[in-house]
Amino acid sequence: MIPAAFEYHRPSDIASALATLREFGDEARVVAGGHSLIPMMKLRMASIGHLIDLQDIADLKGIRIDGNTVRIGAMVTQQELIDDAALTRAAPLLRETALQIADPQVRAVGTIGGNVANGDPGNDMPAVMQCLDATFTLTGPSGTRDVKARDFYEAAYVTARADEEILTAVSFTVSGGGHAYEKQKRKIGDYATAAAAVMLQKDGTACSAASIAMTNLSDVPVWSKAAADALVGTACNPADIGSAVAAALADISPTADNRGPVEFKRHVAGVIIRRAIERAWSRA
Amino acid sequence: MKKMQLTLTVNGEAHELLAEPRELLIHVLREKLNLTGPHIGCETSHCGACTVDMNGRSVKSCTVFAAQANGAAITTIEGLGSPGALHPLQEAFREHHGLQCGFCTPGMITRAHRLLQENPNPSEEDIRFGMAGNLCRCTGYQNIVKAILAAAAEMNAVKEAAE
Numbered sequence: 001m002i003p004a005a006f007e008y009h010r011p012s013d014i015a016s017a018l019a020t021l022r023e024f025g026d027e028a029r030v031v032a033g034g035h036s037l038i039p040m041m042k043l044r045m046a047s048i049g050h051l052i053d054l055q056d057i058a059d060l061k062g063i064r065i066d067g068n069t070v071r072i073g074a075m076v077t078q079q080e081l082i083d084d085a086a087l088t089r090a091a092p093l094l095r096e097t098a099l100q101i102a103d104p105q106v107r108a109v110g111t112i113g114g115n116v117a118n119g120d121p122g123n124d125m126p127a128v129m130q131c132l133d134a135t136f137t138l139t140g141p142s143g144t145r146d147v148k149a150r151d152f153y154e155a156a157y158v159t160a161r162a163d164e165e166i167l168t169a170v171s172f173t174v175s176g177g178g179h180a181y182e183k184q185k186r187k188i189g190d191y192a193t194a195a196a197a198v199m200l201q202k203d204g205t206a207c208s209a210a211s212i213a214m215t216n217l218s219d220v221p222v223w224s225k226a227a228a229d230a231l232v233g234t235a236c237n238p239a240d241i242g243s244a245v246a247a248a249l250a251d252i253s254p255t256a257d258n259r260g261p262v263e264f265k266r267h268v269a270g271v272i273i274r275r276a277i278e279r280a281w282s283r284a
Numbered sequence: 285m286k287k288m289q290l291t292l293t294v295n296g297e298a299h300e301l302l303a304e305p306r307e308l309l310i311h312v313l314r315e316k317l318n319l320t321g322p323h324i325g326c327e328t329s330h331c332g333a334c335t336v337d338m339n340g341r342s343v344k345s346c347t348v349f350a351a352q353a354n355g356a357a358i359t360t361i362e363g364l365g366s367p368g369a370l371h372p373l374q375e376a377f378r379e380h381h382g383l384q385c386g387f388c389t390p391g392m393i394t395r396a397h398r399l400l401q402e403n404p405n406p407s408e409e410d411i412r413f414g415m416a417g418n419l420c421r422c423t424g425y426q427n428i429v430k431a432i433l434a435a436a437a438e439m440n441a442v443k444e445a446a447e
Contacts, residue, residue: 002308004306034349039329104415105329108343188417189417
């Protein structure tokens with residue numbers, strides 16, 4: 001499978017990448033790891049006149065942990081997330097998630113920026129970023145702006161990023177507590193049938209803060225405030241978790257596809273959300 | 285479309301070549317450099333038959349444009365051993381019957397080679413997880429895992445003897 005012809009650009013800084021993006025408008029796309037975009041180009045489902053490869057832009061690399069604030073450059077790969085011991089100490093949810101994405105070769109090139117910017121409902125990091133209440137930094141011709149992960153996703157492949165902007169970093173505040181990313185997939189390399197990211201904090205025997213987000217159960221990632229509210233103040237007993245699961249299921253609208261009919265997806269989602277809450281609580 | 289001048293260091297040898305931006309690394313390796321070890325299997329980033337080492341990472345060369353690899357150091361199965369002097373992984377795959385039809389084998393061994401550098405003492409579980417991007421439709425994987433465990437032991441013994 002050979003894609004349609006395109007011109008290749010490899011800028012060495014963000015300013016030149018933005019200039020090229022602006023020059024060619026709709027015909028240009030940036031590429032990070034390329035493992036979503038290149039297959040689409042090969043299938044000729046994406047037609048790109050100008051491909052802008054971000055690999056040489058040093059500003060897009062690196063993981064910075066400054067007190068409680070974590071900032072991850074968009075071009076950091078899933079494997080680099082897995083290998084970063086300081087990041088895993090600060091936010092173990094990222095490593096747990098990255099290990100469940102695709103396979104070793106794909107994780108070696110797939111990036112966090114591509115994963116969150118693509119807007120594919122099957123991508124795992126968007127729900128994780130919503131769970132962590134992360135912020136995405138977008139850089140465009142008129143400067144830089146921040147958008148909350150919880151406000152970023154509008155529909156499948158439609159996000160708050162404007163065409164002439166590049167998502168350059170994700171950042172979030174470390175909250176501590178227990179974490180879990182639970183994912184059901186048919187095989188290695190598949191997207192989730194259902195997945196859930198959970199963060200819980202414990203004060204004495206009670207849950208003092210909760211955050212729950214889900215992957216591939218709607219056309220956008222779903223952060224469920226109602227599910228979190230159902231746990232806060234409780235001891236996360238089975239009945240409390242049952243209420244949270246019911247609240248989470250009320251917030252999703254899965255569609256039937258080759259991973260199963262809607263009823264099946266709702267069933268799997270219920271099991272996955274429950275497991276994620278239980279595991280996060282056991283670590284809180 | 286205008287061709288680009290690319291420099292690739294493949295199996296230690298520098299190559300200058302011309303390629304269209306849309307040419308995939310697997311096609312350049314196979315058709316321009318005549319390195320037919322890396323195979324084209326699924327062409328959809330799933331099977332791992334096209335796995336090569338690029339700048340110290342295992343990648344699926346069907347999902348990398350040659351232009352993205354410009355300046356990179358690449359190792360293919362041809363760089364790991366020769367018919368008269370097999371790499372310990374090649375020897376172990378032969379010894380443990382880690383292949384039947386052989387189509388996935390170059391990708392398997394190239395990936396296993398990188399895995400053993402990432403983790404020289406893998407458990408069986410580590411190997412299954414680390415090889416999850418490579419599919420085999422013949423062996424049922426048992427003998428591939430055995431071969432990689434045996435190669436790891438052999439490579440560690442050689443390293444220890446040298447020290």
